[in-house]
Amino acid sequence: MSETPADLKYTKSHEWVRDAGDGTVTMGITDHAQAALGDLVFVEVPEVGRKLAVGDACAVVESVKAASDVYCPVSGEVVEANEGLADAPEKVNDAPYGDGWLVKIRLDDDAGMDALLDPAAYAAILDE
Amino acid sequence: MGDRTPLYDAHVDMGARMVDFGGWDMPVHYGSQIEEHHAVRKDAGMFDVSHMTVVDLYGERVADFLRRLLANDIGKLGEPGKALYSCMLTEDGGVIDDLIVYYLRDDWYRVVVNAATREKDLAWIRRHAETFDVDVKERRELAMIAVQGPNARDKASTCLPEEGREAAMELTPFFAAAAGDLFVARTGYTGEDGWEIILPGDRATELWACLAAAGIRPCGLGARDTLRLEAGMNLYGGDMDETTSPLESGLGWTIAWEPAERAFIGREVLEKQRRDGAGRKLVGLLLEDRGVLRGHQRVLVEGVGKGEVTSGSFSPTLGRSIGLARVPAATADTCTVEIRGRHLAARVVRPPFVRHGKPRV
Structure with missing residues (x-):
C-alpha cells in the first residue's frame, strides 16, 4: 500500500504539495507515483526564478525505462529546486515526501491551492 | 488480457509488476529493476522467456534450406548441439528477424525467434521451406527459462535431472545438450555466462521454484533490456528491422561471405x-552530460550529418547513460544528442559496454 500523508494536498496526476504557511509550498511526486515509475535514474528540476502555471511540465523524472513529466500543481515562481537529486535521484524512491522533494514555489495570489485534493480524495483515486 | 506463459501465476505470486509486452503479460520487474540487473552481473538471475518462439525444422534437406534462409552459415556448425546466431533477411537485405539456430541432427535443427515477429517469421520460414520439403513445427507447448550470471550455472545445476546434468555442466559456450526432457543451451542475452533452458510448459513452474530456492533471483524484462544493451546486443524492432541491413546494424560479423557460391x-x-x-x-x-538516452532521439554529427538513437537507457553497471545509434558511416568519435531541446555531448564507442561484469568502455 502506498503512503498518503494527512498533512499534504494532492493532484490527480500524483503530485503532492506541502504548504509552509509563509506563501511558499514544496512539491514532489507521491509514493504511488514513485512506485509505479520504478527505480529513478535521472531527475531534471526547473531553474530558480522560473514562473510556472498550473499544469506546466515543471520537472522530468526518468526511471530506467522511461521519462515522465511532472506537472506543476499550483502557479508561482520557483524559489528553490532540489539540486541534490542530480547525484541521488533514488531519494525520490526512498523518501518521496522527504529528501525526494522536487521544487519550492512562491505562490501567486491566485495560485490554485483550492483546486488540490485532500488526502481522502486522493486515496479514493488510488482505490479506483 | 494478453497471452500468458506457464509461469504467469508464479510471477504474480513473487510480486512481479506485469506489463503488456507484444501481446504477452510479462513481468517487467519484481520490485527493483536495478537490483535485478546487478544480481545478474554479480551473482545469478533468471528470466521467463517463454514468450519466444521455438520452431523445429525437420527434413533430409534442412541444412540446404537453412543455408539459403540465413545470412550466417550453418555449414560452420561442426557437431550436433552447436548453436549459431544469424539474421534472416528479405531479398532486399533488410532484417526480418535475428535468431539462434541449433544443429541437433542432420535432419533436425531448432530455431528460436522473437515473440513480436512470430507470425511473419513463421510465414517466411514456411514459404521457403516448401521448396526443400522441410517440415516446420512450432513448439508452443514449450517454455523457456534463461539463467544468467557468474554463479548461474552452478546454482541451477542442482535443478537439472541427474541424467544429463554432467553433460550440461561440460557445455562450452554456444553448445546445447539434452538433460532428460530439458534442452539446455549455454547461450544468453546478457553478456554473462549462463544457460537458456527449453522445457515442457507443464514442467516450468517446478523448475522456476527450484531455481528460486537455489538462490537465483527472478528478473523482469526491464533488467533483461539494460543487460543486453550493456552487452551491446541488438533488440529487433528498435536497433534493426526490415529497412536496415546487418551491415548498417553492427551485425556484419554475422554474415558468412564464404563460400562465395x-x-x-x-x-x-x-x-x-x-x-x-x-x-x-x-x-x-x-x-557525457547528465540525462538519459532514449530511442528516437536525434543525433547530430558536426560536419557529417544526422542520425538517431535506436536504443537508450541508464546503465546500472556504469552509472551513466548508454545507447546504440544509427549514424552516418563517416561519424568519428563524438556527436551530440538532442534531449528535450538541448544538445548533449556523447562519445561514440564500440560495444559492448560491459562484458562478464566488467566495464569495457
Whole structure:
C-alpha cells in the first residue's frame, strides 16, 4: 500500500504539495507515483526564478525505462529546486515526501491551492 | 488480457509488476529493476522467456534450406548441439528477424525467434521451406527459462535431472545438450555466462521454484533490456528491422561471405553494400552530460550529418547513460544528442559496454 500523508494536498496526476504557511509550498511526486515509475535514474528540476502555471511540465523524472513529466500543481515562481537529486535521484524512491522533494514555489495570489485534493480524495483515486 | 506463459501465476505470486509486452503479460520487474540487473552481473538471475518462439525444422534437406534462409552459415556448425546466431533477411537485405539456430541432427535443427515477429517469421520460414520439403513445427507447448550470471550455472545445476546434468555442466559456450526432457543451451542475452533452458510448459513452474530456492533471483524484462544493451546486443524492432541491413546494424560479423557460391536470401544487396559502403552504421554512445538516452532521439554529427538513437537507457553497471545509434558511416568519435531541446555531448564507442561484469568502455 502506498503512503498518503494527512498533512499534504494532492493532484490527480500524483503530485503532492506541502504548504509552509509563509506563501511558499514544496512539491514532489507521491509514493504511488514513485512506485509505479520504478527505480529513478535521472531527475531534471526547473531553474530558480522560473514562473510556472498550473499544469506546466515543471520537472522530468526518468526511471530506467522511461521519462515522465511532472506537472506543476499550483502557479508561482520557483524559489528553490532540489539540486541534490542530480547525484541521488533514488531519494525520490526512498523518501518521496522527504529528501525526494522536487521544487519550492512562491505562490501567486491566485495560485490554485483550492483546486488540490485532500488526502481522502486522493486515496479514493488510488482505490479506483 | 494478453497471452500468458506457464509461469504467469508464479510471477504474480513473487510480486512481479506485469506489463503488456507484444501481446504477452510479462513481468517487467519484481520490485527493483536495478537490483535485478546487478544480481545478474554479480551473482545469478533468471528470466521467463517463454514468450519466444521455438520452431523445429525437420527434413533430409534442412541444412540446404537453412543455408539459403540465413545470412550466417550453418555449414560452420561442426557437431550436433552447436548453436549459431544469424539474421534472416528479405531479398532486399533488410532484417526480418535475428535468431539462434541449433544443429541437433542432420535432419533436425531448432530455431528460436522473437515473440513480436512470430507470425511473419513463421510465414517466411514456411514459404521457403516448401521448396526443400522441410517440415516446420512450432513448439508452443514449450517454455523457456534463461539463467544468467557468474554463479548461474552452478546454482541451477542442482535443478537439472541427474541424467544429463554432467553433460550440461561440460557445455562450452554456444553448445546445447539434452538433460532428460530439458534442452539446455549455454547461450544468453546478457553478456554473462549462463544457460537458456527449453522445457515442457507443464514442467516450468517446478523448475522456476527450484531455481528460486537455489538462490537465483527472478528478473523482469526491464533488467533483461539494460543487460543486453550493456552487452551491446541488438533488440529487433528498435536497433534493426526490415529497412536496415546487418551491415548498417553492427551485425556484419554475422554474415558468412564464404563460400562465395552460397546464395542466401539478401546476398546480392549485401554484396553491393559491402562494395559501395553502407552509408550508415550502428555505434555505441556514452552520454557525457547528465540525462538519459532514449530511442528516437536525434543525433547530430558536426560536419557529417544526422542520425538517431535506436536504443537508450541508464546503465546500472556504469552509472551513466548508454545507447546504440544509427549514424552516418563517416561519424568519428563524438556527436551530440538532442534531449528535450538541448544538445548533449556523447562519445561514440564500440560495444559492448560491459562484458562478464566488467566495464569495457
